Each structure stands twice: as structure tokens, then as C-alpha cells.
Amino acid sequence: MKNWVKIFQALLITLLLGVVGSVHAQFYVSPKVCVTDISMDPATGQMIGCEKRTSFFDTDPSSTAWFWDFGDGGQSISRNPQYPYQSPGTYTVRLNRTLANGTLDVQTRDVTVGTFPTQPKFNDKISADTTVCESSSLELNPFKLQLAGNVKYRWFPTGDTTKTITVDTSGCYSVEVFDAVSGCSRSAKINVKFCLQESSSGGGSEKWYFGKGGSLEFGVEGDSTERDSLANEGDLNPDLTIEDPTYKPSDSNDLSLVNTNGAVAMVYDKNNNLVFYTDGTKLFAGSDDSEIFTASGTNFTVGNPNSAQGLTLVPKPNCNSCNFTEYYLLSQNPVTKLLSYSVIDMRYNNRKGAVVEQNIPIAFTASEKMAAIRSSNDSAYVMYSFDYKKGAFNILTIDSTGIKTTEQIIGSPVVDSSSSIGYIAISPNGRKLAHGVVIAGRNYVEIFDRNLNTNTLSNPMLIDLNIAAPPVVYGVAFGSNSDILYTTVKGNPALNQDSYLVQLALFLGDAASIAAQKEIISQRRGEEFGALMLGPVYGAGTKYLYMSVNNKNFLPYLQNPDVKGNAAVVGLTYVPGSAKFGAPLDGLATLGLPNILAPAAEQEGEGISANYSGNCQNSPTILTTQGICSPMRNKVTWYFHDGTSKEGTQTSYTYTKPGWYPIRMVIEVFQKSKISSVVNNQVVDRLTETECTEEEYTGTIYIKPAPVTQLPRTLYICFEEFEKKAFGPSPKGGDSFDYTWMTSLGTTLSRDSAYVFDIPATYLLDVENNFGCLAKDTITVREGCEPELFLPDVFTPNDDNLNNDLEVIPAYITDFDFKVFNRWGELVFTSKNPEIKWDGKFKGKVFGNQLYPYIINYRSKYFPERGELQTRGSILILK
Template sequence: MQQRSFSIFLGIIIRSFFQFLAFGLILFEFSPSLWAQKHGNVWYFGKNAGIDFSSGSPQVLFDGVIDNFEGVASISDYNGNLLFYTDGMTIYNRTHQPMVNGTGLNGHPSSTQSGVIVPLPNNDTRYIVFTVDYAYSDGDLYYSVVDMTQAGGMGAVVTKNIFLQSNSTEKISAVRHLNHIDVWVVIHERESNEFKSYLVTSSGVSSTVKSSFAGQIINNGVQGCLKFSTDGRYLGMATYHERRVEVFNFNPGTGDVSFHSVYSFPDATYGVEFSGDSHFLYASVSYDLKQIYQINLQLKTRTLIASTGMAPGCLQMGPDGKIYVARYNRPDVVSRYLGVINNPNEEGTACNYVDESLYLGATRGSLMGLPTFIQSYFVPAITLNGTNSCLEDTVHFSANLFGNLQQNHDWVLWNFGDPLSTDNTSDILSPQHRFSAPGNYTVTFKISSAGSELEASVEVEIYPMPQTTLPDTLKLCEGGDATLFAGESGFNYLWNNGLTSPAINVSIPGKYWVRKTSEFGCLASDTANVVTIPGPEIDLPGSYTICPDSLLIVSAGNDQFEYLWNDMLTSSTRTITDPGTYFVKKTDTFGCHSEHRFSVDYFYVPDLFIGADTMLCSPEGIDLSASGFATYRWQDGTNVSVYHVDNPGIYSLVALTADQCSATDSVEVFMCCEFSMKIPNVFTPNYDGVNDTFKPVLHDAGRYKMTIANRWGAILFETNDPEEGWDGYFLNERCPAGVYFVVFDIERCTREGRFTFVKTYGSVTLLY
């Protein structure tokens, strides 16, 4: 039985005021405002494109005004409602109007990640907007401050373009500090292997910057994304023109960056994104190859998982746990679709990338960029595993607990949503359950730790078992057949004789079993016992051998029976002329029948070939010969294998094998004709005795004429004598060196011994 496994990423329902998340070996307790996973619910990007994840799956938005080729950022409130978004130069409020004092930021539309928005820790109204310039600038890094209490709750920029440093690449990423309150913002410098980690606390951007030197020096790799894993353990970086992706370890307590691994690619690298479980890093390779790779961080290997129809750009995880892929064609061809990696935690192509997955609208679309977020927004607390299964199977469930939930919980409780069963609940982490009836079930998982409860659910479908309809016993005449019918179409069938149709014809006694499998892999089996009644005897051999073109008369019995041959004849006797396999069905008055199969083959008859049509050119004549037969008879009655020919004519032979099968062949002998003509292409009338005249070399020619003309068509020489050549003179004067045209009118012989006129054109070069 085949089962379709899936791992469903689930949002977390907050059941009490305080929730917790563990990082490493330390358990932290914090308020709902610090567990605000909906800040990344609303995205605006590309050419007026937008999506909203508030319903659990992305819904396309049509109100965005942003039109930006690459980096963008957006932020929503605790409940997932849009606050504002930016292209790095203008901040737009939730009504899609420029925010008060929100223009003139120092980002750039062609910066890979033009900025990121960081909520000020322990403050629900202030946000810091970091911006980075593009490759062909000084690489300035700035930040501005938004106060959402201003402008009637629409927000205003109260501090703008505070300079932090120059020499930044187009890369920026952010993640929660180990204390789950503060935020690290990390950039990489140009012509260096230095990372800068800026810490944002409740006091703002710290003046103390953490520097780390790791990996290779960036020269031409200014473009390309920098991205944290959601758990903050890893940092991935694409270096566009340098065609590599580097992975680093990150310490969220200190901001230190250290080298992990590096991977080379056959084309420019642009987007990077980690799977939710941090086992894999995905990288987009553009532009010419249009590929997406999966990097296994444990094995340190890379695997091509997709070739895309348009160039893949930025990769960004969504609140649903899937990774979304920007698509475009340079210089500015918009894609109406986002690609989606549906199962990022699965290895290889099982990650299920769909190239044209999310339609953005007829007038809106993706370019290179997707929003940059604090990656901690996308940390799942729980993922559940279950299987869609058949009714008679036991379903196994498990809960993947992230952080320190695995070791630090008080109790768990599963509810399988199956009240008709006797074991509808379980208090172990990985239970199993056999459902009472087919249908769709919502299986709920609860976990309690430190007085708080988390709840998640997974949908499973239980498929019905297929039904079979075979009889216990089936009687049929020996040599006859009957139909065993196992059910309707729409299922997969496998019989013990290897057939895969819903019904089979049977003619041999014995037990027949069938396995019937539904489209969901559910399996049922059934068996029928077939017994036979003997049919009438057919007294015929198993094979015949005949000469080609002869007749074979076969009789299967007398006329008191009914007969049916394979070619639908109904007589007891039939005539056969062709080799092959034949069978006859003989039915008695009770309806029982017998079948007999026999073969008809030809005796072997060698090919008879006494030669191709030929010419008689020798006065001694020629011999025609044959071999491989028992006897020979020529057209004049001569019984020899070698026949001598002195005269032209048609000669034929009939040859017999030892089985008295015959073969014939004939040949025509013509009078000899060996016409040939060779025409020189240059001659030199310098009286040295070599090549002083121009004429052809002829054999077996009749009447003859050679005409020579100059380039203007004037005839310079004519002759009917094959032995007379042109000496290069006309009217007793030497003709100038050059190319002259020649026409031959020649009577030549044919292979039939007759003559015909042919005209041949050519040219000759006169040299001195």
C-alpha cells in the first residue's frame, strides 16, 4: 500500500497570556507582544504586487503602489494588519500614501536588499528602518525612525537618514538576539571579509558594533542576498558575480560570525533562504541557467532541485512555512507568478518546487526582489506529521517540537477527532490510531509547559477500502473461457496472471486471485476457484511445413460440431496458403469447446540468383551458375547447375529443393558496349611534344563532332575526326591563353547494344 506523507506547517494558537520559546538550552518566558509571528503577514514588492497571509494561505493584493526592481521591506502589527512598507526611498502608510516625512530615504531601487524594518524592542509604536545603497555607490548604511502615534495613527518619520557607515554591500539581514527581545542587524563590507553586527535595543541602535572576519573577501559579489536561518544559528550569503554561496555560523548572544562552508555555482548567485528546520539552504542561480539549488548543511553538498522558466531572484520564507521565489527576465520583464518551494524541509526534489505557483494578477508581477524581514518572524513552534491512510491501516502521528519544547513540557494530549473509536485520545508524543470510518479528520495536539498551553492541528483523510465481487466457484467448458469481474474502473488491479484490467478472461482451471487498489493506495484481495468440463477432441498435429506458394488443406473433424477458426471461418475444413500460427475452436452440442493451436512454416528455399543482366564482351562467352538446390532445369531443358552462354538473349532457370520446392530466376545478356570518354581540362601548344593539342580520349564511340568557341561564342575550331585535335590557332593565328568552351556531339552505345546521340558541354584552359 502506498501512503502519501506530509508535514504540515501550522500556526500556533496562543491559549494563555504568556508564551515561551526556547533557544539552545535556555528556556525563556515572554509576553504575546514578543511572540508576534504575524509581523510578516503582508508583502508588497515588484511591480505593484502584494500578498497577505492572514488567512493562512497567500491571498493576492491589488492595492500596492510600490514599483521596485529589487529590495523592499514591509511590516504588520501583532494581529497581521499592515502598518507600512518601503522601497528604501519612500515609506508608504497602510493607505498606500507616502508617510509624513517618509520620502528621500537613502536606499536604492537596484539594491538587492534595500532595507529592513526593525520594531524598537519593548515599544509598540516605534520602528527603525535601515537602508543600504546599491553597488555603484559608496555603500552608505542609514537608518530612520518611524513613530506610529503620529499623523492620526498613520505614522510619520521622526528621524531620517542617520548615517552609520559607508562601504556596505547590498546585503542586510536581521534576527532576534538570544534574549528574544533585542535584534541583530548584520551587513557585509566590500573588498573585505568583514561582517558588521548592529544591535537594536530598547534604547535604539547601539553605538557598539561587533566586527567578525569570516569567509572569502567580496570583490565583485556586492549584489546578492544575506539571510539568517529562522533559529538564528546560520547566516547564508550569495555573492552574485563571484558565483558562490557562503554559509556562516552565527552566535545570537554575541553577534559573532564564523565560517561554516562555501559552495561554487555555474552562474551568478542571488537569492538564499533556509528551510524552517535549518537543515537546508536554498539558492537561486541566475541569469542564463535559471536554476534553484538545495544545500544540505549537514552533508555540505548541493543538489539541483529545479530549472525555472524565468530567472529566479530573491527567496523568502512565508508565514505558512513555504519559500516563495521571485521570477523575472532581464532587463525588466515582469513575471505574473511567484514560484513556491512547498516542502522546504524535504530533501531533494521532494521539496516540491512549483515554478508558476502563485498568480499575482494581469497587471502586477514579480521582478527580482521580495520583502526583507526579521527572520525570527518565521520560527515555527510545532509541526505535526501524519499520513492520509486507508481505513484498515494504523496511522502514526508525531509532533516536531522546536527549541527546548522537546525536553521541557509538562504534558501532551492528542485528540484524533474520532469519537466513535474507543481510543480517541493519547498522551504520548508519537501515538498511533486506527480510525473507525472513512472521512476527513482534524487531529488536535496540545502541549503544556511552564503553565502555558500551545495547540496545533493536522488534517488527515481516511480512505474507504475497495470492494470486490468475485464468485467462490466458476464452472466453464475445458478449452472455453469466462470473465472474472473484480469491480468498476478507477482502481488499479493486479491478478495472479499479471493482468491489470478490472475483468479478465479465464480458460484454465485453478484458483484466481486479484488485488484491487484504490487511487489512495488502499488494497483489498479476493479469490475465485475455476473448474472445467472437457471439450471435444481435435485431432490435428502441432505444426505443418509447406513449400512457398503451395496449399495446405486441414480438417478439424466432421460437421456435427461447430467450428470457428482464427480468421472467422466456420467450416470443419479449411485451406491455408500463408505461414503463421492458426487455431480452431470446436464446440459440441452442450456448448463446451476445445481449442487447438498449430503453426504453419515454409520449407527453406535458398535464394536463386544466376547473375545480374550483363554484356557479352568476350568471344569465349560466359557461364551462368546456381547452387544450393537438388535439381535444375534451364529454359531449353538442360539439367545442369552451370550453363554456358555464347549469344545475347534471355536465359531462365527453375531449381527444385529436396522438398520439391521451386525457385526461378532469369537474366538478360546484351551485346558488349564499353563506351568511355576522357576530356582534358588544359593543354599547352608549345611544341614540346607533350599536350600540344586538345582532343578527347574515346572508346566505343560512333559518329563524332567537336566544336570549340571563345567566351563571346565565336566558333574557332570544328572537326568530325576523333583523332584530330585543336592546336590553339584560329585563321593561322595563335589564340590568347585563357578558357575556351567545348561542345561534343557523340554517337555512343548503350547497354542494350544500341547507339544514341548525346551532347556534352565543357571547357578547356589554353596555356603557353
């Protein structure tokens, strides 16, 4: 009986492979065999071109070892080698394989390696960029100055098969040129940008199709961000986004065409538009739900409607072509356990696509469990498929050279056959991979570290769920922080088994601690828990964790999946007393949720923008624009509120008062003439160029108040009197201030509001207000004593030896000149020497009891620039 099963499987594989490739003596060869297109660039010494590999696959499921001879000296011991032929010609490929019974089987096949057509180019480049005016159109000709030969064409995204096409929409355009004899091809691409043409809009919110007519669309909630006018830099006219968005299930779900008991696969493009989805039986266009057929118009059947996770749609990276020209549909055949792929080409069916290659074999033996992720550098995709019989992972690297498969035996060596169902999960940060296994009648979750560079797995950790099997572990999913893992254990309602939703806190570190502190979030009898998924898959913000429950018209979800705790803590909706049991569905959920992939988000086109840096009063504000329609020449003019204007993509302006100010920017764009491509001269360019467009941009900026200090330029201190003086700036223009007193070399002395000066020097002061605006000031401390005169108001020249003479005591003065007068204005005493005293006599006599006016003229010792100074007063003589 077993032999008949093997014969049936072999015949089934032969039928599947015969659609697109050649099955001869039970090994597969790519239908198109081409020489690898690699050469050395003489200018740089680097290898350039596209590595074209030929796929081989031994289709005999009973073989266990292989030795390939490709006829040109190349060899391999893999079941499915990818071999690059270096030279064209006909080669005899020989396969020596060892069958399961130990016998050696030899198969041969002649393979003709074809050559390539002439390399197409745009603007003499394989990958080019160009910008033209929006009102014009552009003819694309890949062989403008060279002969093409006997070739055929296919353009992306238009699907045209003509030598040239004319375009009027921004985007990436590529042409694949096929040699009419060999079918081998070369490609070239050009990114066309029509000046200021509207960019491609995104596809809106993410939507899942799954189950029996079920669909779930996500809405986003959150407060709109307010413009931060106090920010030190920003956009002059910002687009306000949602702050801390939270994705929630929408109540408006449309009945989908999906009808499956198992997996669904979906793929989005760079603008978040759904490209394709499949329910395991048919393939549908994401744009209008229409069914996708083969390029010849025949029906295309996936043939995998009941697997758990055995479907994945992946963008196919291409060499020298626009990305997303083609997509892979990878699937596991549940009967043969063969992993294979089909290719969908977007250049057919009015950009909806058509299947151009079907059921290309990749690997034996694959299980239903598979998961894919975009590589860390966005240049490739990586898919993992689990082989429970070997305890191995098939690691598929999908890049511009094709699909490379490696096998890594790692983890638990003995697992039950029930481990072939269920899900593989890759953490959001890409650093961990997890799946469920059953070993000796017990349920476990196995977690691996994932190398972001090599994609290999390491450090397996087996966590005991302490739940006997059956029921069996099924769904796995990480929280958004990647340090909490959830898993479901799927019970059979017909056998009265419980289903479980379990939380594992991976941040606890070791398997024993994680198992000991696991949380059973939900345990229900009569329900069949299925897949888990964090959603939406793409988009930054708070996400919920969703769980499928078979035959339910809703999806329960966890509102706080990144928090360790019970059902109440994580916010499970599927508990008694919940406001609702989950996200409502128009159809029914089954056990599966979709495998979803998307490339890195990218927006085409460009718009006008302008930014500022620095928005403080009395400090330069830098205004910058990237210009538009690069590499066209831009003339940028900035217009300010006071009527002034400045030119340049970057300029500066100093605002002297705080408040809101308008800014207007005008960009004139000039297009070179055709003569400039012949005469490379800047003067000729300017004389022959034409204006493409003139665009205006308006924005606003808030100028924050800067501190205004009240600090004298010079401060004099009388160091002769050992004087010290404290002084502060008493600033205005803010609610609070920070101070930094420094030496002239910038060494910090104090951060107090006032500083005590006791050394003559120059001091620096920085005052920053609560708006982050800074005022810089300088004060110079010099030695300087104010001139002073000390003399009495009364003296008594009566020879009693008490206050007999008038003595003037000067301080810090020069050029002393003292004059005393009587009431009639006669000069009664004069002296230029302050040490000479007046005895009160005039003409030898003392005329007492009278007031005598005086004048003292002098100059300041420390401040001679003040000129001649004068002090007046009167002195009373008493006898």
C-alpha cells in the first residue's frame, strides 16, 4: 500500500511540474536556461550585471542523496541547486542520486544555455532618472542609438510590447527585452518624474480577508498633532498627523470572496495598496476582487485550501527592473508535501496581473507552517518553512537572482506529526522566530534567535506549556515589543477538549522562569482557538492582538498585548461581561488568519516644502528648501514681512521682535533645452533653457522672545579700597532664566543670577530663558575709584588748638585748585596743594561769624575723560 502511495505522489508531482517545466527522467530544469549576465566594469573594476541561475530539482521523493554534474565542470550535492552557467552552449547534465533503498540511479539531460540580447538603456544607463515638465510627455526608447536585433519587448507597468512607449505619469518604468531565439532577457529601468505631479496615493487602511467570507478592516484613532510653534526647527507649513495612533477594528467590513478552512495570503505594494490575495484555491486582484488567470487565459488553481499557514505571496525583486513587476506565490501541496512557487506578472491584464509560471518545485518535505519577512536591508525577502520529520527549517532567500534554499537542522529532534500544522511567527523586530511543537504528548513553544544578516537560527529554547496533547499548540504571535509571546492550544469541541490562550513573558530570560510565570489568558470548552496575529501588520502605532475562533462571526482581541498579566490586564474582549466579544465580521472566521507581506513604504513624486532652524528673537533663523523637480535648475526667492527678499535654497533672516510672521517663497523651475545635451556649457544652458513652472509656497513661523539683559559694558570697582561688587543682569523676555557666568576663555565661574566681581577682567554671560532662547552679554570690570573731597562746613580759628584750620582732604583726584571768597567776592584764600591749610585769616585778620563761599576745581584720577570737575560750597567761620 505504501508503494502505491509513493507511485501516486510521484505521478502527481510529474503532472504538476509538466505544466511549466520539463520533467525528464524525474528531474526538473528551468524552462529557460540563460548564461549568467555578470561582467567587470572597466572603469571601476567592480562586477556588474545580473546573475541568472538555472533551477534544477530532483522530483523523486524517495531519493536521499544527490550528485549533480552540470556539464561545464560545475557540481552540486543539493536536491535543488541553483546553478549559474558562465558560457552559452549545449551541456549534458548528469544526476547521480541515491534512492531510499540504497540503490544508485543515474539520469542525464542535454541543456542548451542561451545568450542575451543587446543591453537596453535609458540615457545611456541601465538604471536612470529623469525629470520633465508636468505638461509634457516623454518617449522612452531603450535602443535610441543602437541596433536592437531580433528581440521582443515587454514594458512595466503598461504591459506594452512595442519598441517604445510614451508616458505622462510619474513612476518607475522598465523594459524587458527578450532574445527571440533563446528567450533570455535583459532589462533596464528609468524613474520618470513629472515636475510637481501629484504623488501616488496610498491604499488607505490595511484590510484582512480570511475564513468563510470574513474580512476585517482597520481604522486609526488618536488626537491630531498640534503644531509645536516653540520647536527649535520644523516645517513652515507642516502636515499634521495623528499623535500616538491606535489601530482599531472597523465596523464597516465587506463580505469577501475568500472561502477557506485554512490559510490565506495577501501582499501589499509600496503605497499600501492590496495587490493580490488568495484563499488557497483561487487568486484575486486586490484592486477589484477579480479572479486572476494564467497569461494564456486559462484557470489558475492554487490547490491548497485547507492548510494552516501554507501560503505566502512575496514581491519578486528584479535586477535592473522596477520593483514589483512580478510576485511569487509560494505554497505547500498537502498531499505531496512539495513546496513550490508560481509567478504572477503585473504587466498583464491591465496591471492586475496574470500567472506566467506555475508550480515550480523548491523543496521536499515542507509542512504547512511557513512565514516570511522582508530582509533587514529591503533588498530581499526571507521565508521559513518547517520540516517536522527532520526537525529542520527550509530557509528561502528570495532576491533578484531567484530563490535560494538552505536547510538548517535545529531545535527539538523528535516531534509529533501534529507539529506540522499551526503557525510560525517572526517577531516585529525580526530577531526571534517561534512555533509550537508536540513532543511525547506534551505541548511546547520553541523559540529561536534569528540572525538579521545570515537569516540563520540559533539558541533554541523549549518552553513547556504544561498542557497535555491533545489539544495541540497551534497559533503563535509576538507583541509589538517582541518580548511577550502568545500561543493558542487548539481543542476539539467534538471531543469536549478545552482551548487555551497562553501568554509567555520572554523578557524573564530562561525557559523555566517563562514556563513558571505563564498566564492563561483564556480557557474555554466547546470553542476551537486558531491563529493569532498582531494587527495591522504595517503602520506605526498601538496595535491589538487578534485571535481566530472557528465558526465565529467575530475576532476576539487583546487591547494591551505588551503588558504581562491576566485577561483583565491585557484587555481581552472574549470574556464574560465584555462590551463586545471582539471585532464583528460579516462572514465567519475559521482557524487561519492571513500571511501578509509588503515592501518598504515609498511615496512617488515630490512637493514643495520649506523648513526653519532657529526661531529666537535677535538670532539668525535659517530657512531651507530642497527645491523641486531635481535636477532642474531652481531659482528660489524668499519674501519677508518687512518687504525684504533674499534668494537661494538656504538663507537666513534675523527677527528683532517676537510673534508670528508670514513667509512666502517662490520657486522658478527651468528646463534645459535639447542643445544642452550636445553642448555642455553653463552659459549655453542659461541662454537656451525655458521656464518649466513657477510655484508659490506660504508658511508661518513663530519667533520666541529672547532674554534682554541690563548689563553695563564696563563696571568700575575701587580695588584700592578692597571693594567687591555684586551685579546681576535683571533680564526680561521670559518666565524663568538660567545663567552662566564665564571667563573670557569660556570657563564657567557661576550659575547664580548675580556675580560678585573682585578681579579686573572681561567676563562673559549667557542667559537662557524658558523658551530655549539665549542672550549673550559681556561685561568688563576695571579698577576705578570715584573722586572724593572731604572738608568741614565749620571751623573755629580761635587758637584753642581745636578745629583751628580748614583742611581739604582729596581722594583719587588731580589738578587740585581751591579758592575761598568773602561775601563781597574778594578772593581770601587759594591753593593748588591740598596739604596747605587755611587759618581763616584775610589780610592778617580773622573775620569770624561769617560764611565764605568756595570753589574747588579738579580732575578725576581714574576717569580723566570726564574733564575738569568742580565742587562749590560755603564754610562758616566761628570765633
